[in-house]
Amino acid sequence: MTLQPEFFDRPVEEVAPELVGCVLRHGDAAGRIVETEAYHEREPACHAYAGLTARTGVLFGRPGAAYVYRSYGTHALLNAVSESEGVGAAVLIRALEPLDGLHLMRKRRRLERPDDLCSGPGKLTQALGIWLDLNGSSLQEGPIELLAPPAGAPRPRLVVGERIGINRAVELPWRFCDADSRHVSRPWPPAMRMRSRRAAA
DNA sequence: CATGGGATTGACT
DNA sequence: GTCAATCCCATGC
Numbered sequence: 001m002t003l004q005p006e007f008f009d010r011p012v013e014e015v016a017p018e019l020v021g022c023v024l025r026h027g028d029a030a031g032r033i034v035e036t037e038a039y040h041e042r043e044p045a046c047h048a049y050a051g052l053t054a055r056t057g058v059l060f061g062r063p064g065a066a067y068v069y070r071s072y073g074t075h076a077l078l079n080a081v082s083e084s085e086g087v088g089a090a091v092l093i094r095a096l097e098p099l100d101g102l103h104l105m106r107k108r109r110r111l112e113r114p115d116d117l118c119s120g121p122g123k124l125t126q127a128l129g130i131w132l133d134l135n136g137s138s139l140q141e142g143p144i145e146l147l148a149p150p151a152g153a154p155r156p157r158l159v160v161g162e163r164i165g166i167n168r169a170v171e172l173p174w175r176f177c178d179a180d181s182r183h184v185s186r187p188w189p190p191a192m193r194m195r196s197r198r199a200a201a
Numbered sequence: 202c203a204t205g206g207g208a209t210t211g212a213c214t
Numbered sequence: 215g216t217c218a219a220t221c222c223c224a225t226g227c
Binding site: 039045047069071073074075077079092094120163164165166167185 | 208
């Protein structure tokens, strides 16, 4: 079932973990969400922190919309706008486990291995054919769909940690990963990073 | 108007 | 491990 605006009209740090296990679909390509991050206007890593601008308008709009923006000049990153209209907050979709349309994904990504098709926020938009023109589109009306977990699907075991690739508000534990998925963008950093980190000088 | 810096990825050492 | 690609936009003069 399609997730309704009410689902997103809540604290973003509650919406983000619940999106793990849900299904993201665009046309014939779909995947199960295995990694998300929450962003909110009150913390400086969020684009909405700067206030209402040309870039951030969608973030302050109605919950249940898609916020798609360009990252590093080259990639499109997909977010689900959350919290009430007027509040700038969204959940970044960071990784999927491919479910349908693998042939489309392989063609778009020019890769074969399923683990590499959607294991990153820029990768999954490429694999699903999601681009900047879908910024502001409705996740209820499409063409991007966000669906509740299939009936009977077990609730995923979550690993919670710090968000990736940001320099500010790094301490917030707002990254949520399916602990049992091999499709996350980076094998959950908390434990993993500690273990692989070189000993301090 | 000029500048700096990304919510990243892929190629390479 | 390092690094370039690539461009929009927020910021500052």
